[in-house]
Amino acid sequence: MQVNRKLIPLLEDGFAHYLLPIIVVAAVAVLGGYTYSRITRAAAIVDPTYFQSGIAGKCLDDWHDGTTEGTKVDVYDCNKTAAQEWTINSNGTIENANGKCLDNWHALNNNGNPIRMYKCSATDGAQQWRVTGTILKNPMTNKCIDDPNASTTNGTQLQLYTCLGNKNQEWTAVTVASKSGTPAPVPPTGSGNGSGTGSSCASTTAALTIHVCNGQLVNGQNAAVQLKGVDVTGTEDACILNQGFSWGASSNAAEDATSATALKSWHINAVRIPLNEDCWLDINGAPAAYSGNNYKNNIEAWVKALNNAGIYTILDLHWTAPGSTKATQQWPMADADHSVTFWSQVASTFKSSPAVVFDLFNEPYVGGSYPSASSWSCWLNGCSDSKEAPASASDYNTAGMQRMLNAVRAAGADQPVMVGGLNWAGNPCQSDGNSRQTCPQLSYMPTDSLKPAQLVVSVHGYQQDTIACTNVTCWNNLAAKMKTAKLPVVAGEIGQDNGGCNYEQSYMDWADQQSPKFSYLIWAWQIGGSPFNLVNNWTGTPGGPEGPTLHAHLLGQGNKC
Numbered sequence: 143m144q145v146n147r148k149l150i151p152l153l154e155d156g157f158a159h160y161l162l163p164i165i166v167v168a169a170v171a172v173l174g175g176y177t178y179s180r181i182t183r184a185a186a187i188v189d190p191t192y193f194q195s196g197i198a199g200k201c202l203d204d205w206h207d208g209t210t211e212g213t214k215v216d217v218y219d220c221n222k223t224a225a226q227e228w229t230i231n232s233n234g235t236i237e238n239a240n241g242k243c244l245d246n247w248h249a250l251n252n253n254g255n256p257i258r259m260y261k262c263s264a265t266d267g268a269q270q271w272r273v274t275g276t277i278l279k280n281p282m283t284n285k286c287i288d289d290p291n292a293s294t295t296n297g298t299q300l301q302l303y304t305c306l307g308n309k310n311q312e313w314t315a316v317t318v319a320s321k322s323g324t325p326a327p328v329p330p331t332g333s334g335n336g337s338g339t340g341s342s343c344a345s346t347t348a349a350l351t352i353h354v355c356n357g358q359l360v361n362g363q364n365a366a367v368q369l370k371g372v373d374v375t376g377t378e379d380a381c382i383l384n385q386g387f388s389w390g391a392s393s394n395a396a397e398d399a400t401s402a403t404a405l406k407s408w409h410i411n412a413v414r415i416p417l418n419e420d421c422w423l424d425i426n427g428a429p430a431a432y433s434g435n436n437y438k439n440n441i442e443a444w445v446k447a448l449n450n451a452g453i454y455t456i457l458d459l460h461w462t463a464p465g466s467t468k469a470t471q472q473w474p475m476a477d478a479d480h481s482v483t484f485w486s487q488v489a490s491t492f493k494s495s496p497a498v499v500f501d502l503f504n505e506p507y508v509g510g511s512y513p514s515a516s517s518w519s520c521w522l523n524g525c526s527d528s529k530e531a532p533a534s535a536s537d538y539n540t541a542g543m544q545r546m547l548n549a550v551r552a553a554g555a556d557q558p559v560m561v562g563g564l565n566w567a568g569n570p571c572q573s574d575g576n577s578r579q580t581c582p583q584l585s586y587m588p589t590d591s592l593k594p595a596q597l598v599v600s601v602h603g604y605q606q607d608t609i610a611c612t613n614v615t616c617w618n619n620l621a622a623k624m625k626t627a628k629l630p631v632v633a634g635e636i637g638q639d640n641g642g643c644n645y646e647q648s649y650m651d652w653a654d655q656q657s658p659k660f661s662y663l664i665w666a667w668q669i670g671g672s673p674f675n676l677v678n679n680w681t682g683t684p685g686g687p688e689g690p691t692l693h694a695h696l697l698g699q700g701n702k703c
Contacts, residue, residue, distance in 0.1 A: 190227050190239070194220060196276070196312030197292055201226045204259055205297065209240045212247075215257040217289050218296045230315075233264035236271050236278070243269045244278075244287075246302050251283045254290075255302040276312040276626055277584060279305055284519070284585055286311045304515070305585030307571070307623050343594070351496035352454055354558050354596045357628030358658035362496070368654075369454060369632060369661035370696060371412030372676060374401065375668050377441065378416035378460035381432035382470055387440040390680055391667065394440075397680065398447035404682030405667070406451045409696040413448050414634055414663050416460035416504065417441065419477075419484050420469040427468055442491065449497045456560065456634065456663070457488060458501035459546075464538035474527055475520065476503045476546060478539035485546045489553035501560040501600060501634060502546045505567045511609045513564040513572075518586040521564055544588040551591045560632055561588065562600035567634070568610030570599055571620050581623045599624055602635040605645035612645070614652060621656050633662040639673050643691040643703040650695050664692050 193202035195217055203218035207225035220226065224239040231237055236244045238259060245260035249268035263269055267282035278287040280302065288303035292310040305311065343355040346362035353360060359367045376388030387393045391401045405413060420426045422441075424434030445455045462484075463469040464477035485502070492498045508527055509517025520527060524542035543561055550559060563570045563583040570583035583599065590597050601620070603612050611620055624631050633653070638645045646664060653660035668675045669685070676692060678685035684693040694702035 190229050191315045191317055192220065192222060192226050193228060193278070193313040194316055195289060196309030196314075197289060197294055200289070200294065202228065202287075202300070202313055204238045204240065204242070207240065208259060209242065211242065211258075211260050213242070213259040215244060215259060215287075215300045216297050217293065217300065230273060231264075234270040234272075235262050235264060236269075237262055244271060245269050246280050246283065246285075249282065250302075251285070253285070253301070253303045257287055257300040257302060272589065273315070276314050277305060277307070278311075278313050279585065281589065284522075286585065287313065305582070307581035307584050307626070312626065346496070348496045350449055350452060350454065352499060352558060353496075353556075354594065354598065354630060356594075357625065357630060359558065359598070359630050359632075359661065366658060367411075367454075367661075368659040369412035369456075369663065371410045371414070371453070371663045372405070372667040372692075373414045373416065373635060373663050373665045374405075375416060375666045377444075378418050378458075379470075381421040381437055382418050382428055382461065382468060384429040384432065387432055387437065389668065392440070392444040392447075395443065395447075398444050400680055401667075402447045402451040402453065404677075404680065405448070405453060407682055408693055410453060412454040412456065412661070412663060413667075414456040414458055414501065415441065415444065416458045417488070418469055419459065419462040419480050422484055422487065423480055425480065426463065426466055438491065445492070445495065445498065449495065454497050454499065455495075456499045456501050456632075457492065458504055458560075458634070459484060460504045462503075472504060474508045475506050475524075475540035475542075478524055478541045478545075481541040482545050482549045485549040486553050489550040489555035492557075493553055493555035496557065499558045499560060499598070499632075500550055500555070501562070502543055502550075503562060504634075505562060505602060506564050507566050508540070509564055511565055513582070515582075517564055518582050522586045522588060542588075547588045547590060556592055556596060558596045558598050558630075559590070560598045560600040560634065562602065562634065565609060566607075567600055567602040568607060569616065569620070570601065571611070571616070571623050581627075584623065584627055584629075587629075597629060599629050599631045600634045601631060603633060603637075603649065604635070605638040605640065605642075614648075617649075617652055621660070625658070630658065631660050633660060635665045636662050637665040637674050638688060641673055641687050643687045646688050647691055647695070647701055647703040650692075651701075664688060 199219060200217040201220035203216050204225045205214045205216045227239040229237045242259040243262035245258050246268040247256045247258045270281055272279045272281055285302045286305040288301050289310040290301055343364060345364055348362050351362040352367055355364055361367050374391050376391055380386045380388050392398050420428040421433040421437040448455050459476060461469045462473050462476050462481055464479045506521055508520050520540060522542050522544055524540045526537045527540050547559055565572060571581040603610050605612060636646060636649055653662050666674050667677060669677055669679060673686060675686050676689040677683060684690040691703045
């Protein structure tokens with residue numbers, strides 16, 4: 143038996159007592175009749191490619207076109223030789239023309255770990271790479287290929303480093319066949335556990351449909367779609383409080399029709415519907431009259447009424463709670479006890495509704511205002527959390543975004559899925575404390591089993607939240623990062639609570655000028671005395687400081703703020 147050369151440094155460093163059992167098991171497998179065979183070359187999912195660095199004129203390079211295992215991967219002047227020719231394989235590996243693959247050396251997780259060439263293995267986590275926009279990320283470590291200090295020196299060893307979304311971590315794919323500098327259409331790589339299929343950029347005859355194509359939301363004819371709408375509240379709380387299905391907007395067919403007509407008269411084309419986990423699943427003492435099939439039928443009828451009026455709908459998991467706790471408020475993260483089942487059922491119910499978008503969890507806040515790497519790991523994969531939970535709660539197991547996305551795809555639903563980040567979905571590109579804007583959400587995005595991925599970044603912005611992305615500088619940075627990553631953005635909630643309307647107006651004006659345009663929904667289509675409420679009645683008379691502003695803006699009547 144030949145010991146893998148990548149294990150030798152670990153043995154020499156004193157880890158033999160951990161690795162010896164593995165070696166013994168491998169030996170037994172061979173003696174038992176198992177034999178090693180060279181891995182069959184994987185099918186390519188894109189033509190051979192050059193990876194151009196975000197640092198002008200540099201490319202991802204196999205040093206001296208080396209064929210020796212352990213040869214360093216470096217940056218070098220782009221010369222379109224075989225040393226810079228890479229194939230993105232369907233098994234997650236990235237293979238050089240010489241038959242060796244990009245490898246996170248020794249599968250270590252520390253920043254600065256070198257990227258080298260090694261014999262290709264589809265089962266080696268050190269050789270798995272996700273291509274998301276221009277980022278090359280290793281899912282096992284959630285870290286990215288990085289040019290240290292944005293070096294322009296030929297031969298600089300590339301490294302593994304925390305994903306920051308900076309220029310020295312950008313690698314734009316250019317097809318070898320073109321040799322023209324035109325970026326190749328590289329689909330996202332990686333694998334989820336879902337089984338959803340579909341051609342996201344194919345046209346369709348459906349009257350109202352939405353999907354992600356080339357980094358933006360498009361309709362069935364692949365024309366760009368900008369969602370402009372409102373959050374119609376009540377379906378997240380009225381049911382659990384035994385007050386009905388909503389507060390008057392959507393409790394029965396007559397209310398559905400009245401509201402849909404009123405919303406359409408404002409030229410609204412999207413409504414976000416917040417849902418309650420307990421009411422949908424009929425658990426934890428949710429009132430029988432407003433839960434289970436009664437609640438589901440009501441939501442289905444409401445969605446149908448809106449879709450028939452030409453309005454897209456976003457279904458949002460808003461109120462949750464673990465175990466036997468009743469879902470009467472927001473928690474830091476969706477719970478493992480119920481949320482995965484919730485999404486499995488919701489996705490199955492609406493998988494044939496092409497005008498529906500799923501919003502996995504309203505406003506995650508594991509880690510509070512300044513989430514750490516462990517907070518983001520919890521957001522993606524789940525964990526045990528209690529720090530930010532309601533005071534009476536004990537530790538509970540969260541459901542990560544990946545599990546919920548997998549549940550949606552396993553149900554056969556292939557619609558777009560919105561993913562809100564930490565800090566209450568306030569800023570995917572949060573400040574890291576070093577006067578530098580990073581995008582941790584890009585580093586921890588879940589993997590969609592659909593190709594191209596049908597993922598949308600969800601952001602929430604309120605004028606009073608100084609930690610969220612609430613100014614033009616931050617908006618511009620966010621737009622640049624998301625455009626590079628080819629991820630559309632929907633501002634699922636925008637609001638202002640100080641009796642003004644200038645923040646709302648500024649955001650809408652800015653969003654309308656972007657390319658691609660940012661979508662936005664204003665909180666909230668509700669009546670009453672709150673400064674957030676947009677209407678005076680369910681027939682749609684504008685009310686409050688924000689209602690007339692939004693109404694005029696959507697009807698093209700100029701700035702009424």
